[in-house]
Amino acid sequence: MTSGNQPTVVIVPGFRDHMPEHWQSLLAERLQQQGRAVRIVPQIDHDKRLRRARVENLERVVSGIPGPVILVAHSVGCLITVHWAQETKCAVQGALLAAPADFDNPLPPGYTDPPTLAKEGWTPIPRRPLKFPSIVVASRNDPLGKFERIQELAQAWGSRCIDAGEVGHLGPVDGFGTWPLAEELVQQL
DSSP states (O other): OOTTOOOEEEEEOOTTOOOTTSHHHHHHHHHHHTTOOEEEOOOOSSSTTOHHHHHHHHHHHHHTSSSOEEEEEETHHHHHHHHHHTTOOSOEEEEEEESOOOTTSOOOTTSOOHHHHHHTTOOSOOOSOOSSOEEEEEOTTOTTSOHHHHHHHHHHHTOEEEEOOSOTTSSGGGTOSSOHHHHHHHHHO
16 A cells, blocks of 8 residues: 555456556556556466466455555456455455456457356356446447446446447557546546
């Protein structure tokens, strides 16, 4: 925790891990420049695609932080966060879940198929309410999650859902390096 007792912001990347040009990385830099404590969940080398390994990695990071945290997750990072939240006893002030991937439904060509995702432990996606406030940001043209389905998940999680419009998957290829709305939403948690 930093002065002022602000919660530590924990960045939870997806499968592609930490990318310097990604809005999560740029947000982490901005928050650190403002004096906020920020941790980025590190990449793992073993069992990288297994849900259990990713959830355990998040637990290691958060359990080592004194005081509450705010989680900032994107894509598969949202699923890691939601699975982790079902088990953890760590203090969470809130979570920003941007463009959650919907692994319960078939993904576009080139992505992992549903049987493999099930074998890796990603499905079914938990549908119980989260124990902390959360905001889901949903895109109307995200290839990894239909808008209506992401709204359903947000409702099941007890999350406030924000319609971001047609913003793709909120990644660098969609024009999201710096994303000012993310910082605003973190401040609301």
